[in-house]
Amino acid sequence: MFKLLLIEDDVTLFNELKERLEQWSYDVYGIRDFSNVMQEFSEVKPDLVIMDIQLPKYDGFHWCRMIRSHSKIPIIFLSSRDHPSDMVMSMQFGADDFVQKPFHFDVLVAKIQALLRRVYNYSVEQVNLLSWQGATIDYEKNKVSTESTAIDLTKNEIFILKCLIHKKNTIVSRDELINSLWEDKRFISDNTLTVNVNRLRKKLDEIGLGTFIETKVGQGYVAIEEERYD
Template sequence: MKLMIVEDEVTIRNLLGETIEKWGHTIVKVETFDNILQLFISESPHLVLLDINLPTFDGYFWCNKIREISKVPIIFISSRTSPMDMIMAMNMGGDDFIQKPFDTDVLSAKINALLRRTYSYLDSQQSVLEHRGVVLNLDDWDVSYDTAKTSLTKTEFTILKMLIQHKGAIVSRHKLMRSLWKDENFVDDNTLTVNINRLRKKLMELGKDDFITTKKGEGYIIQ
């Protein structure tokens, strides 16, 4: 799993990074705080550790921005200890609140429990898939980016769903065609190409260029 650390105190940021890497997770450290949302979109972490006291805008602001596009788990870590701070954190969309100084074993237990709850039954529970700001609604086959939205055909929906579910990995044309055949759509090689092109055009109209990358002779990938 990839965890994003948004912490202004360098010592604590490094401690969190070293500790989390020992647990086998990948980390993304935020070291400049002007556009945390853009880094979140590009890295697509599975969980965010977020301090309240940050330069420019505080953690509440960034939590709200993330919640506009994603349901990713967010744990606030802060030296603030008042009940109002904890209430604010939860009301802004936080999933948990840990006070500084913290015990690394307690932090580990909370992170792993939240990851299990969020991702262990992901396929059966979630109603949307989200990656880099693109949100695919699994109930009505709509895809949206920022404030724009469009509808997909069943074939386009199946292709985009499969690519997002395998983000970071190349999905072969053969695997895509097998998935579409399973869904009772007859798709040959030319039909797949046509649908990929239509899907790309719809994503471009939403303002998301180059979301799907062709790997010549291999297939397609969303990174």
């Protein structure tokens, strides 16, 4: 799992990005003390940095320059500032890319994948593969495979499974699932969620995994990993 350091002081944006990036199997860290970014950078040892320009204490250009003096790690600026000089300065201080707010989340993910692929020479497919209960989950192909067989899922079903596996052994509320699907532009109602979860569980039954998606009445759903959730 790649570690991303998100240097962003907007708590709402940070939490939203953290949640969505973790759904892509990234390990996301934030900054506690914006006057001591380098110490926390050293502690986390991230594989990639995403950074705003306007920050408390010192701006992103300062921290980009400091990081570059110690590391060649990929750096993406994420900023609402749109003047060409800001983009030029970002590159001059050592950033690898610049994403202007507001932005489409898929664009940010594509840029992250491109940088990680270039710097660490990995396949994008590796990020989209996850092991769960002895099966391989392929988010790119919407497929769940075991050694003997495989099943195909719809885009909604694979998205729901990804959300549940990301918080395995923890109850994910129906509201949280619906909100995540809406934010991902997959418009879905409460009744539609029930239908999708039931279809997902039925398909997983074909490879012996249906019982590992549990319904917690009045609360939500749980993806079981190893020990059962009591």
